[in-house]
Amino acid sequence: MLKICNRIIEYSFYLLFLLVPLAFTSKTSELFELNKMWLTWALTILIVMFWGIKMVLQKKILFQRTPLDIPIGLFLLSQIISTIFSLDSHVSLWGYYSRFNGGLLSILSYVFLYYAFLSNSPTFAKVQRLMTISLISGLIVALWGLPSHFGYDPTCFLFRHTLDVSCWTAYFMPTIRMFSTLGQPDWLAAYLAILIPIAIVKAISNKQKEISRNKSLLLIAYPLSLVALFYVDLLFTRARSGILGVWLSLIFFGAAYWWMNGKPNISIIRKKLKSPLAMLFFGFLIITFVIGTPIHQIRLLTLEGIGSAFQKPANTDKTPVQSLESGGTDSANIRLLVWKGAINAWKSNPLIGSGVETFAFAYYKYKPAGQNLTSEWNFLYNKAHNEYLNFLATTGLFGLGTYLLMIGSFLFISFKQLKTQMSKVKTVTQNSNVKKEKFLALNYNFELCILSFALIASYISILITNFFGFSVVITNIYLFLIPAFVFVLNGMIPKDESRIESKTAKVSLYQWFFIVSIALASLFVLFNLLRLFRADIVYALGYNLDRAGEYQKAYPNLHKAVELRGDEPVFKDELSINDAIISASLMAQKNQNPNIQKQTVAVAAKLAQEAISVSNEVISKHPNNVVFWKTRTRLFFTLAQVDSKYLPRALDAIQKAELIAPQDANILYNLGILYGQNNNIQKGIEALEKTVALKPDYRDAHFALGLYYHADSQDAKAVGQMQYILLHINPQDAGALESIADWNK
Numbered sequence: 001m002l003k004i005c006n007r008i009i010e011y012s013f014y015l016l017f018l019l020v021p022l023a024f025t026s027k028t029s030e031l032f033e034l035n036k037m038w039l040t041w042a043l044t045i046l047i048v049m050f051w052g053i054k055m056v057l058q059k060k061i062l063f064q065r066t067p068l069d070i071p072i073g074l075f076l077l078s079q080i081i082s083t084i085f086s087l088d089s090h091v092s093l094w095g096y097y098s099r100f101n102g103g104l105l106s107i108l109s110y111v112f113l114y115y116a117f118l119s120n121s122p123t124f125a126k127v128q129r130l131m132t133i134s135l136i137s138g139l140i141v142a143l144w145g146l147p148s149h150f151g152y153d154p155t156c157f158l159f160r161h162t163l164d165v166s167c168w169t170a171y172f173m174p175t176i177r178m179f180s181t182l183g184q185p186d187w188l189a190a191y192l193a194i195l196i197p198i199a200i201v202k203a204i205s206n207k208q209k210e211i212s213r214n215k216s217l218l219l220i221a222y223p224l225s226l227v228a229l230f231y232v233d234l235l236f237t238r239a240r241s242g243i244l245g246v247w248l249s250l251i252f253f254g255a256a257y258w259w260m261n262g263k264p265n266i267s268i269i270r271k272k273l274k275s276p277l278a279m280l281f282f283g284f285l286i287i288t289f290v291i292g293t294p295i296h297q298i299r300l301l302t303l304e305g306i307g308s309a310f311q312k313p314a315n316t317d318k319t320p321v322q323s324l325e326s327g328g329t330d331s332a333n334i335r336l337l338v339w340k341g342a343i344n345a346w347k348s349n350p351l352i353g354s355g356v357e358t359f360a361f362a363y364y365k366y367k368p369a370g371q372n373l374t375s376e377w378n379f380l381y382n383k384a385h386n387e388y389l390n391f392l393a394t395t396g397l398f399g400l401g402t403y404l405l406m407i408g409s410f411l412f413i414s415f416k417q418l419k420t421q422m423s424k425v426k427t428v429t430q431n432s433n434v435k436k437e438k439f440l441a442l443n444y445n446f447e448l449c450i451l452s453f454a455l456i457a458s459y460i461s462i463l464i465t466n467f468f469g470f471s472v473v474i475t476n477i478y479l480f481l482i483p484a485f486v487f488v489l490n491g492m493i494p495k496d497e498s499r500i501e502s503k504t505a506k507v508s509l510y511q512w513f514f515i516v517s518i519a520l521a522s523l524f525v526l527f528n529l530l531r532l533f534r535a536d537i538v539y540a541l542g543y544n545l546d547r548a549g550e551y552q553k554a555y556p557n558l559h560k561a562v563e564l565r566g567d568e569p570v571f572k573d574e575l576s577i578n579d580a581i582i583s584a585s586l587m588a589q590k591n592q593n594p595n596i597q598k599q600t601v602a603v604a605a606k607l608a609q610e611a612i613s614v615s616n617e618v619i620s621k622h623p624n625n626v627v628f629w630k631t632r633t634r635l636f637f638t639l640a641q642v643d644s645k646y647l648p649r650a651l652d653a654i655q656k657a658e659l660i661a662p663q664d665a666n667i668l669y670n671l672g673i674l675y676g677q678n679n680n681i682q683k684g685i686e687a688l689e690k691t692v693a694l695k696p697d698y699r700d701a702h703f704a705l706g707l708y709y710h711a712d713s714q715d716a717k718a719v720g721q722m723q724y725i726l727l728h729i730n731p732q733d734a735g736a737l738e739s740i741a742d743w744n745k
Contacts, residue, residue, distance in 0.1 A: 001507070002057050005050040009120050012047045016040065016113070017130055018137045021191060021474050022144075022181050026159050028533075029540040030098040032183025036473040037100040038533050042526060044109040047116045049522035054120070056514045057507065064119040064493060068483060071409045072111060075402040079107050079356055082395040086355020087362065087624040090569065095357050096382045097570045101473045102357045102390075110480040117481060122488045124448065130485070131198050131451070135226060138195040142233045145180025145188065149236045155181075178236040186465070187472045189242020192234045193461035194478050196246055197253050199227045200280055201454035205447055227280060231287055238294040241468035245461040253457035254281065257450065259422075329374040335385050335468070337371045338363070342384040342393040353396035359384055361624045362393055364661035372665040372695040380627065387466035407463065410483045411456070417490045418452055448489045455482050455489075535564035539571050546574065551581045569618045573631050576618065579611035580635040587642040611635055619656075626667075629657035633670065640677075651678050665695040673704060681712050699729045706739060715743060 023039045024032045055062050083104045086092035095103025144154055148165060153174055156167035165175055177185035203223035234242055292304035344366035345354060354362035360382035371377055384390035391400040459482045462475050471479065487493050507515075542557030558575040565571060586604035615632045622628055636650035651674040657667050672687030688705040692698060706721030722736040730736075 005054045008050045009047050012043050014133050016043050017134050021137045021141050024181050027537045029536050033099050040473055044112055045522055045525050048112055051116050052518040053515050056511050062119050066118055067413045071406040075406050078395055078399040078402045079104050082352050082356045087358045088622050092356035104356055110476055114480045114484050117484045118493055127485045127488050135199055141180050142229050145178045148174035149178050151175050177238045185237040186239045186469045189234055189237040189239030190465035190475050192230045193242050193245040194458040196230050197454040197457040199223050201451050235291045240294050241465045245464035248464055249457040249461040252460055256453040334374050334376055337368045338385050339389055340368050341366050342389040345393040351396045352398055353394045356394055359394050364626050367663045369663050369694050378666050383470040387470050414486050452486050452489045455486050532565055535561045543574055546578055551578055554578055569622050572614050572618050573628050576611045576614040577631050577635050579607045580638045583607035584638045584642050626657055626660045629653055647678050650674055665691050669701045681708055684708050
């Protein structure tokens with residue numbers, strides 16, 4: 001039984017690194033990231049289950065002490081405290097819905113995986129197998145995404161049976177920025193940035209085998225091709241953070257590699273290992289020159305940049321161009337605004353922050369006014385697009401400080417240990433009379449040191465891509481497990497001889513009791529995880545039907561989702577607006593046909609009451625979620641279309657939303673509209689004046705303000721708003737032209 005436990009734990013880790021990057025399905029509410037988290041949780045539960053059974057079988061606590069125990073413990077404590085005092089403890093516990101990664105439960109999973117790996121007989125061979133499996137998974141991801149760059153996406157073929165890119169919107173085109181099975185170009189770039197140093201060290205390792213065993217060049221052809229494929233896909237993502245992460249991590253790895261080699265005459269092994277690295281760096285330069293790069297400072301040195309230098313600029317307008325390949329404001333400008341808001345949010349609660357994963361709530365109270373002038377002015381940001389600022393805003397100085405302590409401790413300990421090992425290697429290699437046995441041992445130790453430096457380079461790439469973005473499931477798995485791999489490779493985890501498999505005594509009755517208890521508890525958790533997964537599938541169907549206008553078909557699915565998971569406010573929020581829309585539709589039928597059956601009227605009234613009741617429950621438990629207040633506003637506004645008594649409640653809801661997000665132009669616009677519909681034109685004018693001051697290019701706000709001015713007999717100002725639309729937004733605006741013509745009459 002002990003052997004079975006060890007095998008299941010070992011192969012669960014293999015499945016983790018193989019399947020998580022590949023996991024996606026169209027049936028859930030989010031195609032990619034959410035499913036990777038479900039799978040990670042399931043495998044973590046399985047690993048912890050058999051880890052616990054092993055402890056019972058061996059009658060001892062199998063918990064390996066590691067060099068990062070204190071930093072990890074402090075970091076975990078910061079997340080727990082931040083969750084307890086969070087703006088929304090449900091979100092802090094589970095994570096923001098549609099992602100989950102970053103919530104307390106996900107962090108606990110990564111910590112469990114770290115200790116489970118190190119506490120269950122880790123070996124050099126297991127680490128090397130995991131690296132090989134990582135490259136196999138990466139190969140599948142890279143090959144899956146490559147055709148999409150040329151307009152032939154396997155994902156669309158899987159979803160719609162058409163080998164094209166028609167299943168994606170114009171704002172999410174893999175022909176412009178590839179994303180493969182990771183779901184977003186920056187996430188794919190971060191993943192490939194992790195794998196490239198590992199693939200490089202595989203090429204170096206195989207080159208070493210070719211030298212010592214006189215094998216064919218095919219030994220290094222595969223990893224070299226893999227490196228090239230990864231790098232080509234990386235460039236196709238057009239992700240500046242990923243490209244920067246790769247190059248900086250490779251500069252580190254190259255420096256470490258040459259430092260390990262020392263002077264050319266020190267070792268014959270080191271001399272012959274130089275060529276693969278030189279070939280790879282030269283190959284990267286050639287690939288970059290041919291394909292191009294999104295980094296503008298380097299683009300002029302590429303084939304694309306040289307070609308464009310000889311072409312006449314297509315844009316002769318003197319207006320500065322802000323859009324990128326995919327359209328919209330430059331992401332760097334948007335990031336600076338989001339970072340500014342994150343810092344302002346942190347200042348409101350500097351020690352423990354607003355709560356784990358609550359950035360979406362904390363940020364909108366401090367959203368910079370300048371964001372209203374970007375192409376993403378109406379986006380909901382649930383991350384700071386900088387992992388460190390995200391920790392700062394949501395978990396305060398305590399959370400960020402312990403996170404940086406965990407990272408810094410690993411790097412310091414690893415560099416110190418590797419420096420000691422390399423000093424020993426150099427001392428041995430300076431002796432020309434090296435025996436064959438020692439030569440082979442030196443060769444092996446040198447390979448382990450190279451792999452360690454490659455893993456650290458991968459780790460550094462995560463730190464860089466996280467600075468310009470945020471972590472996802474697979475990057476967090478590597479962030480927590482790379483330190484474990486490096487500790488094993490450098491012999492920093494002592495071997496516990498008691499864990500070596502041997503014939504164990506007969507399992508006693510009390511041991512069976514604990515084994516069965518652990519198994520039943522784990523299976524219960526897995527069953528509930530499956531129930532949550534099923535609930536999300538049903539919710540996704542209901543959500544999509546709502547967006548298609550099929551509200552009555554969506555109704556049973558949303559009810560089923562709430563029945564399967566009654567503690568998820570996102571489900572109830574969607575159910576409330578679905579109820580309101582159906583109720584309003586039935587009441588409208590009554591108004592058009594007084595002879596309509598009383599049963600239909602009763603159903604409409606019941607649905608309206610259910611919508612209000614569900615919304616009351618959601619906002620009472622989650623009063624800081626601006627999305628729920630927006631839904632509540634829409635709910636009462638929908639009901640008010642057939643019964644004006646709901647208009648004051650819609651106004652009350654949008655006023656609460658405005659308190660949470662005072663700089664949000666869309667909320668201010670709706671506030672102004674609802675003031676007017678509640679017969680308070682003066683307040684409506686004030687709100688709309690604030691709106692156009694925040695966002696001068698907001699056509700609807702200018703138009704509504706013009707109508708309100710006209711209703712308030714301020715005709716000069718009313719015409720001025722319409723003329724502003726024609727002069728600055730759209731000279732052919734039909735509404736503005738018609739209004740001016742009517743008023744002139």
